[in-house]
Amino acid sequence: MIAVGIGLWFSLRFEPGPWHYGGLLLAFGITLGVYRFGPEVLHPLAIALSCVALGMLAAGARAHLIEAPILGFRYYGAVEGRVISIDRSQSDMIRLTLDHVVLARVSPARTPARVRVSLHGEQGAMTLEPGQIVMTTAHLSAPEGPVEPGGFDFQRMAFFDGLGAVGYTRVPVLLLAPPVPGAQWINRLRAYIRTGVEARVGGDPGGFAAALVTGDRAGISRAAQDNLRAANLSHLLAISGLHMALLTGFIFATLRYGLALIPVLALRVNAKKLAAALALMAGAAYLALSGGNVATERAFVMVAVMLGAILYDRRALSMRSVALAACVLLVAQPETLMEPGFQMSFAATVALIAGYGALRGRLLPAAVPGWLTPVFAVVFTSLLAGVATGPIAAAHFNRIAGYGLVANVLAVPVMGLAVMPAAVLAGVLAPLGLASPALWIMGKGTAWILWVAQSVAGWEGAVRAVPSPPATVLPILALGALWVILWRGKLRFAGVAPMALAFGLWAMIERPPVLISGDGKLIGVTTVAGRALSAPKGAGFAARQWLENDGDMADQPTAAARGGFDGPATMRGFTLAGWRIVQIKGKETQTQLSEACQLADLVVIGAKLGVDAPKGCTVIDETRLRRTGPLALWVQTDGSLKLMPTKTQSRLWSGSRPEKPIVLASPSLQAAANPLKP
Template identity: 35%
Template sequence: MASTIDAYGQKAIGVPHGLTQRVAEFVSAQQRQLILFAPVALAGGIGLWFALPFNGQRQAALIAGLALALLGLAASGFARRLIVVLGLLLALGVGAAEFRSAQVAAPRLHHRLTPFDTSGTVLAVRPQQGGARQSILLLRDATAVDPAVTVRLSLHTPPPGWLRPGARIAGLASLGPPPAPAVPGGYDPGRRAWFEGVSATGRFFGDIRLLAPAPGGPPPLAAIRARGSAATMQALGGDAGAIAVALIYGEQGHIRPDLLEAMRTAGLAHILTVSGFHIAVVVGGVLLLLRRLLALWPWLALRFSVTRIAAVGAGVAGTLYMLLSGADLPAVRATIAAWVVLGALMLGRDPLSLRLIGFAALLILLARPEALLNPSFQLSFAAVTALAALAASELGAQLRAHREDGPLRRLGRHVAALVMTGLVVELALTPIVLAHFGRAGVYGLFANLLAIPLTGLIIMPLLGLWLALSLIGLGPLVAPPLRWSLNALAGIGETVAGWPGASVQLAAMPMPALLVMLAGGLLIALLTGRARWLGLQLVLAGALAALLAPRPNLFISADGRQVAVVADGRLHTLRGHRDGFLIHSWSEQAAAAPTARLSDLPGARCAEFGCEVALPGLRLLALTDDLPADISRRCARADLVTAPLVLHSPCAPRGRKLDKAALRLEGAVAIRTVTGRFDSVARRAGDQPWSPSALPGLRPRLLGGMEWTGVISE
């Protein structure tokens, strides 16, 4: 045992000498790398705020972070700074998420409204499902009891030509609360709506009316995007036009659903989303072009730094492209990162530095803490971190071309670098893709080796040239090669997606398993020397946990109308609707095809009233709207009863009753019948304002009591 003497001459608690020495050696060896974990600590605090369901737990997390910082003051030297900063960053993450939630708080609708005549100002229009449906973001007019709020409405009829941002419209519409997740732990549209300031969602019925056209003068950016999108579709047409609109304006709604699914299966969905790759191509291309053009002006080149001027111009071009594409979160995040890289270039620093990537992550997480839960944020930073770690490694040094290399050797290094970067990125992204989407493309590496050079070297430059020439009426000059290259990109996606075993499907990955794998990946990327391979053990442990983790085998929808059981690799449903979003979500969650009904299960007894099924560890009674005459007897012998209506006292099961009243508070439910493990949307969200069990119009504050956010009454 080793003991230490504190500043007052008192003996501190003894610790094993060998352990102390090993920890000291590790900290000393990794001292320069530990700063890279600052955004990780901030993300940890943000993650705690979202993961802890109740306000008291979030308050405890904030206090724990501050207590850790105070505890660090008792240490000395580098350990003191490390512990204090770690505690403060954890507390800052919790506080940043709380501040952002309060910043976007808006009144919400907590009940469904029957169709009524509504009016408002169009904020944005986006096509969906290949253009068959339009999503309208509407600033709804204030009423006698409700303030003006933002709602999202879908339009299932062809949009009129005057439907554009700024126009005032009216029509018969129904509204309801933003939808909750279809399964606990799944994609949460309600949480997304909260942070987007959307108070309600619904749809228009029939035609909409124009109350006032969009105002004259310079059109708003949203109107420019709408006109440009329509002009692009008209000029290029078909799949080529739809992909061009996605690449320029960030709208995927014009793409055929089957083509979009094929691109996802082939691992090419990231190419259709304006994000880091596209911003990098634009910024990098403009940077190289401006440097060469400015270097042709001797007077300027001899007096000023051409690189710095070109960097500013490239940053401006990237920002304009981000705004033109709709300023979605991935594009904004990539633009911030691009400015950080350009700033490093202007200061003569390494632009592909892990420290700069960490700094960009800190800025984004402080400004938009909810981005942490966004798959695009995780995928983008996982990819760029993996690439930066590869570039800084010994393998990366061997892959870089050297001056003494001949043409063939240089070409070989470039090809090897392309293959290795693709492989590293695929390995880094696969766990995240599987965790969020339940499947990943098997041939993604091959597809990206073809699609990324095609997009970066041919399509994006041709798009820029086509846009420039279109301003003076010469766009048709480059339209044929542009159309061919865009169709070639679609062809790559459809061809690769059609290969046997093009995607691997895995039941939903538990969040702890993903976190263990991400922690291992961060250790591999951010540490140096042999210590980094400690992360490999975590990655393998997380992968094993993901494969062996027990999963629910019974799903119940939030309205109680649909019930599904997983058995023999198939999803057995109470009702039909196999192509709906709910069944699709359950199928992905369980990695089971929705090809069977509850009546197909051995021993199931089904009739018009529903089904009685004996499951491992549980007897289920799933009711429909038609209740049996002997409901009391049937309920008494069931462990679990589900129903889409309120069941009164005659129904008393041995265990739990999930009728309309109970599910209104719980939301969607998932159960592992063997162990009786019960999970629901409300248990995951707790008292957060987007939770099904949240008090209407109230938001718990991290510091203080409840805050009134308001409700929509009519």
């Protein structure tokens, strides 16, 4: 119910004001009063409504507390700031995140708190490390919104990450000042460990090993990351629940059974609780060392709840411990609800607890021989986690790993039995200069995982693409699955109905026939062969997102080669259910406008319209697209054309007013109104 409240808050078209939050506070107080003083029959309803109100209040409070300036224009000039993070972009370029930002001719009140800059061109002038004060000349702009209506909102994610601008530079980054002693010491320690591990292990295995310890993926090639994703092993790369559980579990088990071997201590201290306390401290250190990203914070909260349960003599792994961890995260960081990492980790955990709970006393240990139990556990765990997280991963990433179960069975045991224990030993032995054997084991383990990923990714049918589902699919699917898991008796199977409904809605999804990019320079049209694009280059992020959302694995040049458009590159045209649409771009845009208006019912210009459009000519130019965002075009049953805008919300992160759909009369009605048009 807290998640429902958060989801409702994010779906609002407007930014709630003081009166809205006052009403929510009043509702929260009333429902608590009903729970405290009302009849017991109303208690479940009162709790549910109070949790919905709490979710909305938490989301609003979080958004206003972290609100920071967002760059309101395109900027080109000097950029100065302190390096707080170094990673790689999707194009495999080194990328810097800076704070303490200074922009030329921009007042501090309008300067973003953080900016992210991708480094293009020659960048060998200095060795980058966190804490440095650097300077460069860069292109910056505000984070972009979705590339189509209902698409992934990078603008919202950047807002909650504190990013007020993103961009790139083609000139070398220069060092203004070295790190201040004591400043960014955690990030500097992470960089030191990363370079040390990469130097000892080497190659992609070294980059993988360093990422497991520090969370920094800069040392892993794009090809290796693509293989891990195709084999459904990318979860091994992100420091999340698996790594935190393996590390704290190894420390807990080692300390507990190690203390039991020492009679003097075993008879005088509670080894179980002492091991839990020390494992919790180790988990906190790992959280700090890994950079404290959201996934690791989520994993630490879950581990802290479980180890805390041991300290208080409660069951360490139960639905209540998972629910408590979820409540803590949702109230503290409501935006995590919208992230695939949150959804997948809790889905996997709930499925594992429910699955093993269902097997308790039925199958294990009687039906499985002792020597086969570890193999059964690995297969069953991978199967449960894969079934639970598969739909979520497919919805967010438009990919299904066909052989993910095989890859996980081959890789996860090595991670648990060799890589993570070796990482712990390396950390303990490093101050003594004895970490080399542990790092050697760690390198062999990561090399094996990467080999499994490369092999499985190369199998035919390893990756299958799926289209993006409607926004309602995952909430309906989650509620149905929770009903099946949490309810008791035969009534639990009623939850299968909403799950079936969710998959039915997904199967019937209809993608937009036409998509127009936010700058008007790229159009995508649905054809029999897939979506055809109007250009092989330009608006690359939009092109990639459109094709992925279609469930299409083609790249932009391949999609541009499909039939669907006619005419030269500067005047591309196509027909859609009787509508003739023409896109013009290039230096002669204004001179081509009259000709395009004679040929088309709708003209799209990849620039600003510098003159008045001819009478009766409907034009979409950069100015209109700046207001509406990218457009999706749908032909209605009456022949009219509906233009769906992307900017349908006026929120703290969007900085714009919501736009309504535009409906254009059918070409036949336009011809009747304008008989002079051919």
